[in-house]
Amino acid sequence: MRTTVSNDKDYRGNVHELSRNIMTDWMGQLKDATQNPVPSAYLMISGNCVEILRCFDILPVFPEINALQLAIRKNSLPYIIKSEEIGYASDNCAYVKADIGFTMCGGVGKEGTIPKPSIIVCNFVGCNVYIKWFEHCAQMMDVPMIMLDIPFLREDAPSKADIAYVVCQLRELITRCEELTGKKFDIDRLREILRYSARAEDGWSRAKELCKNRPTPYDAYFDSINMMGPINALRGTKEAADFFDATVKEYEKMVADGIGVLDDERFRVVFEGPPPYPYYRNFRNLFEAWGAVSVQSTYSTVGGTWEFGFRHDADHPLETIAEQMIVHNLCNRSMLERYKQIRTYVEDWSADALVIHSIKSCRLFSAGQGDMREYFTKELGIPTLMVESDLEDPRYYAEAQMKNRIDAFFESLQYKRLRQGEEAART
Amino acid sequence: MTRKEVVQQCRDLVDLLPGEALAEARKKHPDVGGFGVFPVYAPVEVIHAAGLMPVGLFGAGDKIELSHAESRFQSFICSIAKSTLELFLRDDMKDFEGVVFSSICDVARNLSSLVTRNAPDLYIEYLHMPQNMYSGETLNYARAEFERFRTKLSQRVGRPITDEAICESLVLYNEVRALVRRLYSHRKLHPTSIAAADVYAVVQAGTRMMPEDYAPMLRDLCDEVEATEVKPRDGVRIVLEGAFCEQPPIGLIDVIEAGGCIVQDDDLMIGWRLFDHDVESNGDPLAALSQAYVSSSVYTSVRHDVDKPRADGLVVRMKQSGAEAVLFAPAKFCEPALLDYVLFRQKLEEDDVPHLKIEYEEKMWTFEATRTEIETFAESMLFD
Ligand code: SF4
Numbered sequence: 011m012r013t014t015v016s017n018d019k020d021y022r023g024n025v026h027e028l029s030r031n032i033m034t035d036w037m038g039q040l041k042d043a044t045q046n047p048v049p050s051a052y053l054m055i056s057g058n059c060v061e062i063l064r065c066f067d068i069l070p071v072f073p074e075i076n077a078l079q080l081a082i083r084k085n086s087l088p089y090i091i092k093s094e095e096i097g098y099a100s101d102n103c104a105y106v107k108a109d110i111g112f113t114m115c116g117g118v119g120k121e122g123t124i125p126k127p128s129i130i131v132c133n134f135v136g137c138n139v140y141i142k143w144f145e146h147c148a149q150m151m152d153v154p155m156i157m158l159d160i161p162f163l164r165e166d167a168p169s170k171a172d173i174a175y176v177v178c179q180l181r182e183l184i185t186r187c188e189e190l191t192g193k194k195f196d197i198d199r200l201r202e203i204l205r206y207s208a209r210a211e212d213g214w215s216r217a218k219e220l221c222k223n224r225p226t227p228y229d230a231y232f233d234s235i236n237m238m239g240p241i242n243a244l245r246g247t248k249e250a251a252d253f254f255d256a257t258v259k260e261y262e263k264m265v266a267d268g269i270g271v272l273d274d275e276r277f278r279v280v281f282e283g284p285p286p287y288p289y290y291r292n293f294r295n296l297f298e299a300w301g302a303v304s305v306q307s308t309y310s311t312v313g314g315t316w317e318f319g320f321r322h323d324a325d326h327p328l329e330t331i332a333e334q335m336i337v338h339n340l341c342n343r344s345m346l347e348r349y350k351q352i353r354t355y356v357e358d359w360s361a362d363a364l365v366i367h368s369i370k371s372c373r374l375f376s377a378g379q380g381d382m383r384e385y386f387t388k389e390l391g392i393p394t395l396m397v398e399s400d401l402e403d404p405r406y407y408a409e410a411q412m413k414n415r416i417d418a419f420f421e422s423l424q425y426k427r428l429r430q431g432e433e434a435a436r437t
Numbered sequence: 438m439t440r441k442e443v444v445q446q447c448r449d450l451v452d453l454l455p456g457e458a459l460a461e462a463r464k465k466h467p468d469v470g471g472f473g474v475f476p477v478y479a480p481v482e483v484i485h486a487a488g489l490m491p492v493g494l495f496g497a498g499d500k501i502e503l504s505h506a507e508s509r510f511q512s513f514i515c516s517i518a519k520s521t522l523e524l525f526l527r528d529d530m531k532d533f534e535g536v537v538f539s540s541i542c543d544v545a546r547n548l549s550s551l552v553t554r555n556a557p558d559l560y561i562e563y564l565h566m567p568q569n570m571y572s573g574e575t576l577n578y579a580r581a582e583f584e585r586f587r588t589k590l591s592q593r594v595g596r597p598i599t600d601e602a603i604c605e606s607l608v609l610y611n612e613v614r615a616l617v618r619r620l621y622s623h624r625k626l627h628p629t630s631i632a633a634a635d636v637y638a639v640v641q642a643g644t645r646m647m648p649e650d651y652a653p654m655l656r657d658l659c660d661e662v663e664a665t666e667v668k669p670r671d672g673v674r675i676v677l678e679g680a681f682c683e684q685p686p687i688g689l690i691d692v693i694e695a696g697g698c699i700v701q702d703d704d705l706m707i708g709w710r711l712f713d714h715d716v717e718s719n720g721d722p723l724a725a726l727s728q729a730y731v732s733s734s735v736y737t738s739v740r741h742d743v744d745k746p747r748a749d750g751l752v753v754r755m756k757q758s759g760a761e762a763v764l765f766a767p768a769k770f771c772e773p774a775l776l777d778y779v780l781f782r783q784k785l786e787e788d789d790v791p792h793l794k795i796e797y798e799e800k801m802w803t804f805e806a807t808r809t810e811i812e813t814f815a816e817s818m819l820f821d
């Protein structure tokens with residue numbers, strides 16, 4: 011039985027508002043910087059070292075957030091097409107295409123909303139497309155690029171050589187930041203910033219922990235986006251730390267009052283893969299119609315897997331940043347580590363099923379997800395649904411087909427439950 | 438061996454599956470184990486010094502049906518990932534000790550995980566090769582990565598892999614690479630002295646033989662090719678770019694030439710011939726390999742060098758080989774190649790260099806459409 015979605019229910023509550031406020035504020039700074047240039051740097055989300063830039067008052071700019079916003083505002087397609095005109099393939103990551111198209115159309119620079127960066131800091135954390143994307147930005151805008159090569163986590167823990175390599179590159183980055191800004195590196199300032207980071211990370215973890223409750227106070231896939239901006243882009247600021255304090259307070263109250271994000275939470279699922287931003291609300295509704303809520307998601311951990319305990323440590327500033335970049339984020343870990351992460355989510359967050367949203371653009375996430383489905387259904391016996399579209403390109407979202415699959419999946423879950431209930435009653 | 442014999446033997450070898458190629462090598466080296474090397478960079482010396490034969494793992498072409506792998510990798514993933522996985526799911530790699538992958542792209546990385554899960558008895562390694570060539574720690578890091586590989590491989594085979602043994606392998610592979618460079622250099626001057634498809638087969642066969650057996654063969658071939666009188670023919674002199682990982686079917690290379698192009702240089706199997714000069718083989722061999730990777734690698738789409746844009750590399754490759762046009766041949770769905778195409782194209786257009794893009798899949802078997810495209814391209818240039 012499907013339930014109707016109540017359109018007037020503001021399930022995102024205050025947290026959405028709070029998040030929007032601080033993110034809008036930062037975007038205002040970006041817009042200002044197009045007219046009144048200040049030192050700014052491009053950076054990627056996954057396992058970033060925004061704290062170092064912040065230490066020099068370098069304004070961080072994230073092209074991924076730009077791409078995301080274009081998609082969620084349903085503006086991505088013209089830019090994607092613009093990029094395809096200059097040679098990008100239909101199979102390339104559409105985040106890159108949307109951002110580059112936007113740049114070509116004047117979105118970056120004096121007439122746009124995003125400042126042309128003073129430097130490009132390529133934190134190569136997991137995703138190989140990051141390197142190409144930033145090579146293209148550097149080339150097209152004629153901006154110097156700095157490479158931070160982060161060794162992939164290919165053993166249980168990083169080696170001394172891995173850490174030494176990253177720390178050395180961070181020191182080299184610091185020298186470049188000193189040259190750019192004319193400011194001397196102040197380690198105490200960095201420590202202070204890292205303390206703010208750790209406070210935000212505490213809040214993140216606590217919020218994620220609260221989703222273990224039934225009902226869950228927020229949807230850990232669709233609503234996590236409200237926390238992802240602050241933790242990834244604004245980490246290290248007092249505003250982000252305060253935001254998380256307020257967020258936790260709100261969710262704790264919901265839990266104490268027994269209020270969930272859905273009125274009737276019937277299925278708890280774990281989500282794997284990024285969402286289809288161009289159809290965010292539509293996609294969400296397809297699950298909500300079944301009373302299905304996400305209690306954990308892998309996508310929310312692209313920047314950091316804080317819920318497993320890691321905190322930036324102000325006593326070891328560069329080492330801790332290096333460790334976070336190498337170890338404690340989803341992108342720099344193997345598929346098999348992701349299987350473990352999902353399994354922990356399913357077990358510890360009491361989920362009924364796994365939903366894999368396979369993204370054509372993003373091979374980092376999607377390549378091989380068929381094997382993931384095989385592992386979860388066949389080896390662990392966890393019901394798994396796999397659907398396919400894109401995170402940026404609206405042309406790959408086929409709602410009717412998507413709906414059929416989702417409905418069929420939850421129908422069968424519901425049927426299974428009924429059967430189990432009948433059997434339990436009989437015995 | 439005569440040129441004809443060499444080419445035939447090589448063509449036969451590349452037609453085999455990796456396990457069959459290993460079985461072939463075992464006729465002469467009964468005790469040798471096999472170790473798969475997924476593109477791009479091939480750390481062959483360490484493997485060879487472990488008493489194993491490094492075997493290039495370039496998928497399975499059209500030689501097997503995909504019955505399991507297609508449900509593991511989605512439709513938008515390159516063929517090499519699927520057919521490579523299929524080899525493991527079919528148990529075709531059971532005579533191998535393991536496989537090494539390197540950090541070339543997101544697909545290869547995930548593939549290494551899938552292989553690890555589905556071939557639990559093998560030793561699967563993933564090397565993160567440096568992408569920052571200029572950090573004060575780059576060389577130490579790279580050396581540590583080679584050392585990690587040596588240690589784990591040695592644990593797997595149950596015997597030490599000494600510096601001396603690696604140096605000996607370095608001498609052998611230096612010789613092989615020098616011969617391949619010799620063949621390529623000769624072709625640049627006399628591109629019609631050997632068919633591009635033959636060069637392709639010969640170089641690929643080198644990824645399926647012990648270097649000690651391959652080098653003499655290759656030397657015979659070079660001697661004969663160099664001594665052959667060359668009849669020039671008309672055609673558009675091209676550099677083939679984009680085929681650094683998944684390898685095209687040999688028929689495609691034939692079609693490129695039949696369609697009116699003359700291949701002056703290419704990036705086929707580039708990871709096996711990455712260094713532009715010999716690697717130092719007296720001293721610390723892992724430090725030497727690191728140094729070579731950092732400072733003597735030719736450009737590829739999977740190695741970033743902040744000071745040396747690949748588009749400049751392509752222009753140099755064109756100039757040095759006397760090419761007048763570029764044929765981009767990326768594997769279908771190959772993200773690094775398709776992304777690089779954008780900057781390559783931009784550069785070539787600035788410089789007014791003609792270029793054509795043709796995509797391929799390893800299991801492609803009909804080339805008519807591609808042939809027409811190539812012919813049209815070649816004609817437009819020849820009769821311009
Ligand atoms: S491939 Fe995925 S992780 Fe990489 S830039 Fe694209 S969307 Fe982001």
Ligand code: SF4
Nearest residue numbers: 515542682683771772
């Ligand atoms: S063909 Fe391209 S995308 Fe596929 S594994 Fe090789 S480099 Fe990666």
